[in-house]
Amino acid sequence: MASLSILPVLGAEAVYPSSILPRGGVGVPGAFVVESAPTADTVSFSYGYSATVGLEPTEWTTVPAAENVVIPFVPTSTGVQYLWVVEVDGTGLMGVAATRSMNVAEPGTALKAPPVVSVMEPEDALPNDGMIPLKLTLTEDLRKRNGWPVPRGAVTLFDGTTELARVSFDIRVKDVLVPQSQIGTGYRDLRVEYVQYPGAGTITETARICAASCxxxxxxxxxxxxxxxxxxxxxxxxxxxxxxxxxxxxxxxxxxxxxxxxxxxxxxxxxxxxxxxxxxxxxxxxxxxxxxxxxxxxxxxxxxxxxVRERDAMHVDYGLSSVGSSWESSACYCDTKDGDTAGTTDSGRVVEALIAFPASSSYITRVAPATDADNDTTSVLWFEMEGFVQGRGWEGLKEKSHTYYVGSVGENRRLEAFRVKPAGPHASFYDVWYRAYVPKYGWLGWAKNGEGAGTTGFGYRIEAVQMRVLPKGTRPSASGTGNAPFYNKATQNQVTVQAYLRPTGWKSLVHGGSTAGLTDTSQRLNAVRVDVDGVRYSGGVQVSAKVEGDGWRPYVSDTKVAGTYDGTDRTSAYRMRLTGEMAQQYDIYYRVHVAGTGWLGWARNGAGAGTESYTYRNTAVQVVLVKKGERPLMSGYGRAAYKR
CATH class of the missing domain: 2.60.40 (Immunoglobulin-like)
Known part of the structure; x- marks a missing residue:
C-alpha cells in the first residue's frame, strides 16, 4: 500500500492547515481530501481523530476507496488535533497510517484564511508591449505535513464574461500575461475561479488590478x-x-x-x-x-x-607622542581640542606620532576610516591621515593599544610632516585645518584637507601641532608668520636667492622658503639675485625692481641683479615671474620684510611685493615655489603684498 497524501479542502467554512495556525473553532466545519489514488487492493479508507500525538483514535469511520475522498471534520474541542487515515484491503488488513495535524482556535483567536489565489502586478519589464504581467500565487494553506507547500488545482481569470487566462499550478507561483486591449484602463476587478481537484466545487474570489493610468x-x-x-x-x-x-x-x-x-x-x-x-x-x-x-x-x-535646532558643532580632539616618552596604553592622547596647542614650542622635544579624530555630541564620528566589516552607516565623519616618518617617508594610519596614529612609536624617529583629510558622508560639509610648529620657521601656515603640513627632506623636527574642524568655506586667521604650510626640500632647492644689504653688501645664498637678508637690522635691502634651476623642467625666473628715480625697471633673468647696489638710490619693491616649463608647473610666491612693519603679504607671478614709497626700509625677502593648482599661500595678518 502506498503512502497517503492528505490536504485541507480549500473553500470550506474553515481551513485547518497545520498545528501552528489556529483556525475555525468548535463546531466550525472543515474538511480534508485524500488526494492519493487508492491501490488496486484497497477497498476502503478508515479515518479517525485523536487529541494526543502518537495516540490512535478510539473511533474509526470507514468510507469506500476512491480518488479524492473527502473526509469531514467538525471539531468538538480546541487545540491541536490529529487526523489518522489508513487504507484497508479486502481481507480487512490495514496499511500504514497517514496523519495530519490541525489547530482548532480558542474563541476570538482564529486567524483568517488568506486568499486562495493572490494576484499581484510585478514590475513590468516591457511596459509598451501591450501585455499586462500578473503573478498568481497559490495559498500556503496547501502544504504537506512537513510544511512544504503543495501546488495543486487550476485557476481561471475573467474580466466580466471574458476569459483572460487559465493556468494549472504545477508550481506555487505562476506568471501569466493578459492582453491590455481586453480590459482597457483604470482599476479592474477580475474574477478568480479556482478548482482544487476534479469534482471539487469552484472557489470564486475577486482581485483588483490596474490596467493602466490608475x-x-x-x-x-x-x-x-x-x-x-x-x-x-x-x-x-x-x-x-x-x-x-x-x-x-x-x-x-x-x-x-x-x-x-x-x-x-x-x-x-x-x-x-x-x-x-x-x-x-x-x-x-x-x-x-x-x-x-x-x-x-x-x-x-x-x-x-x-x-532644526541649534546643535553641537564638529570638533577635533588630538594629541602627540614625543621621542623618548613612554607609550601610555590607557591614554587617549586626545586632551587638546579645537585650535589649542598640542606640544610645547621651542622645547627641544621631537614629535614622533600624531593622534587626531573628529568628535561631536550631535553626530556619530569615527576615529579611523570605516571598513566593510564595520557595516557602519551612521558615522558622518572620520579622518584619513598620513605621516612622513624620518628615514621611511609617507606612511598611513597605524594602531596601537586601540589608538590610531600617524608616525611611529618607540623608534626614535621624527614625524616631519603630516596630512589629514576629512572622510565620510559629511566630509563635503567640513574642512579640517592643521599646522605644525617647526623651530626653523616657527608656526607654519594652515594646511587643509589633505595638504602637507611640516617639512620633508630637511630633517627638521615638529614640536607642536594645532588643528581645527570648520564648516566648509570657513577658514582660520592666517598664521602670524605668514609661512607656507609645507616645505619640500627638492622643490625649494630649485630656487636660490641672494640679498644685497646696504652698506654691508651681498649676503649668503639661501634656497626657497628661507630668508634672504635680515629681519632685525638697520640696513636696507637694495638688490636681489634670484635663480631658478628646475630639476625636471626647463625655464627660469625673471625679476624686476622698483628703484628710486627709475620706477619699475625692466625684468632681468636668472642670477642678474634686480635693484641697485652701487649707488645711493633706494629700492622699494620687486616683481618676479617664471619662464618656460617652470611657469607651466609652478607658481612663484615672494614677500618683503619691512622695518617697523614686519613681513608683508605674499605676491605671486608678476605682482608687486614691497612698498610704493621709498621712505620705507625693506630688509629681507623670501621666495617659495608652489605647484600649480595648489591652494594660494595665506598672508600673515591678512597683510597686502604691496604697501602703498
Whole structure:
C-alpha cells in the first residue's frame, strides 16, 4: 500500500492547515481530501481523530476507496488535533497510517484564511508591449505535513464574461500575461475561479488590478530620529533621521525619497535615511515619499516640516607622542581640542606620532576610516591621515593599544610632516585645518584637507601641532608668520636667492622658503639675485625692481641683479615671474620684510611685493615655489603684498 497524501479542502467554512495556525473553532466545519489514488487492493479508507500525538483514535469511520475522498471534520474541542487515515484491503488488513495535524482556535483567536489565489502586478519589464504581467500565487494553506507547500488545482481569470487566462499550478507561483486591449484602463476587478481537484466545487474570489493610468489613494509620511539622548526624541533636536510611511492603497511596488530643506530638494538626499548637516540648522527639513506601481500614476506625500535646532558643532580632539616618552596604553592622547596647542614650542622635544579624530555630541564620528566589516552607516565623519616618518617617508594610519596614529612609536624617529583629510558622508560639509610648529620657521601656515603640513627632506623636527574642524568655506586667521604650510626640500632647492644689504653688501645664498637678508637690522635691502634651476623642467625666473628715480625697471633673468647696489638710490619693491616649463608647473610666491612693519603679504607671478614709497626700509625677502593648482599661500595678518 502506498503512502497517503492528505490536504485541507480549500473553500470550506474553515481551513485547518497545520498545528501552528489556529483556525475555525468548535463546531466550525472543515474538511480534508485524500488526494492519493487508492491501490488496486484497497477497498476502503478508515479515518479517525485523536487529541494526543502518537495516540490512535478510539473511533474509526470507514468510507469506500476512491480518488479524492473527502473526509469531514467538525471539531468538538480546541487545540491541536490529529487526523489518522489508513487504507484497508479486502481481507480487512490495514496499511500504514497517514496523519495530519490541525489547530482548532480558542474563541476570538482564529486567524483568517488568506486568499486562495493572490494576484499581484510585478514590475513590468516591457511596459509598451501591450501585455499586462500578473503573478498568481497559490495559498500556503496547501502544504504537506512537513510544511512544504503543495501546488495543486487550476485557476481561471475573467474580466466580466471574458476569459483572460487559465493556468494549472504545477508550481506555487505562476506568471501569466493578459492582453491590455481586453480590459482597457483604470482599476479592474477580475474574477478568480479556482478548482482544487476534479469534482471539487469552484472557489470564486475577486482581485483588483490596474490596467493602466490608475491612481493611488491615501498615504502619509513621518520623520523620526534614528538615535537621541535623554527625552529629546523629536527630530528637531537630532541629526540622524528616517522616514516612516504607510497608508497607500493599493500597496505600492516601490518608493522613492527626496529630502527637502525649506521645501527645496537637498542634492543627493534620496535615501530612506538622512544625516542632517550644520547647513540645516534654523531651516525646515521634511521628506517627500513617492509611491510607484505597475501602470500606476506616482503619488507623493510630504512629511510635516520641522525646524532644526541649534546643535553641537564638529570638533577635533588630538594629541602627540614625543621621542623618548613612554607609550601610555590607557591614554587617549586626545586632551587638546579645537585650535589649542598640542606640544610645547621651542622645547627641544621631537614629535614622533600624531593622534587626531573628529568628535561631536550631535553626530556619530569615527576615529579611523570605516571598513566593510564595520557595516557602519551612521558615522558622518572620520579622518584619513598620513605621516612622513624620518628615514621611511609617507606612511598611513597605524594602531596601537586601540589608538590610531600617524608616525611611529618607540623608534626614535621624527614625524616631519603630516596630512589629514576629512572622510565620510559629511566630509563635503567640513574642512579640517592643521599646522605644525617647526623651530626653523616657527608656526607654519594652515594646511587643509589633505595638504602637507611640516617639512620633508630637511630633517627638521615638529614640536607642536594645532588643528581645527570648520564648516566648509570657513577658514582660520592666517598664521602670524605668514609661512607656507609645507616645505619640500627638492622643490625649494630649485630656487636660490641672494640679498644685497646696504652698506654691508651681498649676503649668503639661501634656497626657497628661507630668508634672504635680515629681519632685525638697520640696513636696507637694495638688490636681489634670484635663480631658478628646475630639476625636471626647463625655464627660469625673471625679476624686476622698483628703484628710486627709475620706477619699475625692466625684468632681468636668472642670477642678474634686480635693484641697485652701487649707488645711493633706494629700492622699494620687486616683481618676479617664471619662464618656460617652470611657469607651466609652478607658481612663484615672494614677500618683503619691512622695518617697523614686519613681513608683508605674499605676491605671486608678476605682482608687486614691497612698498610704493621709498621712505620705507625693506630688509629681507623670501621666495617659495608652489605647484600649480595648489591652494594660494595665506598672508600673515591678512597683510597686502604691496604697501602703498
Amino acid at each position: 491612481t493611488f489613494s491615501g498615504g502619509s509620511a513621518k520623520v523620526v530620529s534614528l538615535w537621541w539622548g535623554g527625552n529629546r526624541s523629536h527630530p528637531s533636536y537630532n541629526s540622524s533621521y528616517r522616514v516612516e510611511y504607510s497608508g497607500f492603497s493599493p500597496t505600492p511596488l516601490s518608493y522613492t525619497y527626496q529630502w527637502l530643506r525649506d521645501g527645496a530638494a537637498i542634492r543627493g538626499a534620496t535615501s530612506v535615511e538622512y544625516l542632517s548637516s550644520w547647513v540645516d540648522v534654523g531651516r525646515q527639513v521634511s521628506v517627500r515619499v513617492t509611491a510607484h506601481g505597475a501602470r500606476m500614476n506616482p503619488r507623493s506625500v510630504t512629511s510635516t516640516p520641522f525646524t
